[in-house]
Amino acid sequence: MIISRQNEKVKKIRSLKEKKFRAENNEYVAYGYKLVLEAISLKLPIVCIAGTGEMLERIGLKETLPGENNGYGFEVIAVSEEVFSSMTEEVSPQGVLAVIKKPSNELCPPTGDCILLDGISDPGNLGTIIRTAAAADIKELYLADCADAFNPKTVRSAMGGLFRVKVCECDKKTAVSLINKPIIVADMDGENVFTYTKPGDFCLAVGNEANGISDYVKNSAKIKVAVPMSNGIESLNAGVSAGIIMYALKNRKK
Incomplete structure (x- = not known):
């Protein structure tokens, strides 16, 4: 479990609050239990899921250990509540987030309305x-x-x-x-x-x-x-x- 706000993974996730870093990394963050479950269910290109131990357990995920292939297709990062709070601006954070690859911005005519x-x-x-x-x-x-x-x-x-x-x-x-x-x-x-x-x-x-x-x-x-x-x-x-x-x-x- 990560307990330091200065951890590089934590700093990377925190940086995605800013448009500049979302553009540089081509990633964004979805916060909260429901959105994380939807992202998993829809098989979105998830980079990692970070959350408190309690929330990860609720979702049914286990922390990814160094060098481990967890079979999820994305990394699972366990953090303390204090560290999680530093990664979000939510007033009442739910304790879990997903970092997701942005879809392509391919410009094409609409298919309908x-x-x-x-x-x-x-x-x-x-x-x-x-x-x-x-x-x-x-x-x-x-x-x-x-x-x-x-x-x-x-x-x-x-x-x-x-x-x-x-x-x-x-x-x-x-x-x-x-x-x-x-x-x-x-x-x-x-x-x-x-x-x-x-x-x-x-x-x-x-x-x-x-x-x-x-x-x-x-x-x-x-x-x-x-x-x-x-x-x-x-x-x-x-x-x-x-x-x-x-x-x-x-x-x-x-």
């Missing part, structure tokens, strides 16, 4: 949208000038959604050129999404929390849609709005 996120800056909102997209059976998301999809806060908010969708990080011009579907913009001045009838597949574009959709994406769009609101409410959280519109558009196809 997709999402274009234009400047979503809050990791929590981004994670919520990824989670909702996965639930709505949307396979591809294009992220232009957004928060990092592999930020620990995004991964946590996505609740496993990140494991089930393809995330393409690119600039907005590249995204628009790749997307071979009608682009529908979420905009407060748009048509009521619940009465809009749309043929075929679509790309829903959602803009920055404060400034909305960029002019470039807006000018590339076929139509604008909005969620009708009452009682003087002028806008919704980006994640909430995206979720409502996603499901409304999906429902119109039935």
